[in-house]
Every structure is written in structure tokens, then in C-alpha cells.
Amino acid sequence: MLKLSDFAGRLMRTDDTATLGKPTHQFAEEAINAGRLDEAKLLTQTAHEEFKSLHDLYCDWMWDMLTKIAERFGEAEVGVMLRATQEKWMMRRTWKAFRKMPVKTQLDLTAEMMRAHRSGPGQEGELTITEDEEKFAIVMDPCGSGGRMRRGDDKDSSPSRLGSPYNFGVTKEAHPWSWGKKGVPYYCTHCAVNEILPIEWGGSPLWVTDYDSDANKPCRWLFYKNPELIPERYWTRVGATKPDSFE
Numbered sequence: 001m002l003k004l005s006d007f008a009g010r011l012m013r014t015d016d017t018a019t020l021g022k023p024t025h026q027f028a029e030e031a032i033n034a035g036r037l038d039e040a041k042l043l044t045q046t047a048h049e050e051f052k053s054l055h056d057l058y059c060d061w062m063w064d065m066l067t068k069i070a071e072r073f074g075e076a077e078v079g080v081m082l083r084a085t086q087e088k089w090m091m092r093r094t095w096k097a098f099r100k101m102p103v104k105t106q107l108d109l110t111a112e113m114m115r116a117h118r119s120g121p122g123q124e125g126e127l128t129i130t131e132d133e134e135k136f137a138i139v140m141d142p143c144g145s146g147g148r149m150r151r152g153d154d155k156d157s158s159p160s161r162l163g164s165p166y167n168f169g170v171t172k173e174a175h176p177w178s179w180g181k182k183g184v185p186y187y188c189t190h191c192a193v194n195e196i197l198p199i200e201w202g203g204s205p206l207w208v209t210d211y212d213s214d215a216n217k218p219c220r221w222l223f224y225k226n227p228e229l230i231p232e233r234y235w236t237r238v239g240a241t242k243p244d245s246f247e
Helices: 024-033 037-050 052-073 076-098 103-116 146-151 189-202
Strands: 004-007 010-013 128-131 135-140 208-210 219-224
Touching: 004 037, 010 037, 024 037, 037 052, 052 076, 052 146, 076 189, 103 135, 103 219, 189 208
Parallel strands: none
Antiparallel strands: 004 010, 128 135, 135 219, 208 219
């Protein structure tokens, strides 16, 4: 039988073992169908909160792991490991799919991902989407991973991962895989690699990250409607050259 209990300031399911393995969204659907709308609202929020602990654990773990790689093997190895993992399947799969899609469809899929990434105030997945003649922008204030970890987590009252007790690392030197900047969290550098690989494979990035060194500023992902419109600086900052023309 479904049971919701307060746990560390949030609702958590504590029902009997007979139902504890049942997905929360199914309980919410049953509550809606039965007209128990207040219960359904609670279950919707409970389902959302269920994702937080595992999501945050993996983000923290990845940043810590990249820090340990830099400390043990040298900072350059962080770039080697990011490339070795992202180019083999992760970003290549995205590139193969995205380059065949309209830019608006690329935006739709990425917005879905960043909502699931718990971006925005309160980690509710709230994004600001803007459009002008040249591009779309996904604005995350903060990003649900790097931005949240840099600022600290208001929901669980944990501090910035840049300080104690985490002390996760940032680039000590400027690299193409850190947008030519020092002080970029090792976690965030995977976003630069997300730009480098499509440039190598197809001549232009699929999107560009408007990274700000001030953690209190939002992070933006920019989707240009045509690669010719992408400013040249987005090539030069990752050690590449903008082509004279695009196929």
C-alpha cells in the first residue's frame, strides 16, 4: 500500500515491500484516474525528487574522478580521457543524429535533456528559451550539474564543490578543451569537447556553450540556425579554424 513519509524535508515513499518497487508515476496515474488530484500532485513531486540523489551523486563523482586523474597523471590526461570517452560513442552518436535534424528539433531534444538535468531555480528543470534571427538559446540558471556544483546546492544545503570538503579541481593552464581558459572546472570541460569533436568531424559545432567564469551567472547553450552565422571566436577558443565555406 502506498505510503508517503517525511524524510530530510522531502516526501519519500515508505510503503510495504509488496508495492515499494512500483514506479511512482504509475501511482500518480492511478490517483488521477480515481480523482485523487491532491495525492497525484504529491506523487508527481515525489517522482521528480526521486531522481535527485542519484543524479547529483554521479555529477559529483565525475568531477571528483576527473580531479583525481589530473592530480595523479597530470592535467593533460583529463583532456585525453574526455576525448577517449566522448568521441567513441557519446558525442559521435549525438553528432550522427543531430546533423540530419532541423535546428529546432535539436533544440527540442536538448531542452528535454536539460529539464531532466534539473536545471534552473529550485532544480525543477526550468529553462529560459530565447530566439533571434541567428540562433536559439537555452538559458540555465544554473545548469543542473556544473552550475549547481559550482554555486552549491540550496536544496540539500551542501556547499560549492570548489571548496571544502569536496575541493574538486579546475584547470591550472589554458587548453583547447577548456575554451582556452584557466580556472574551468574539470567537469565543465566536457562541454568544450562537445564542441571540438563535431568541428573535427563536420567542420562546425552542433551548439556552443556560453560559459561564464562567474558561477552566479547563468550558462547558455546556443544553437545557430546556420553554421555560417556562428562567430569565429567559437572555433579559435578551442584551437580550431572556421572554414571558409560549409557543405
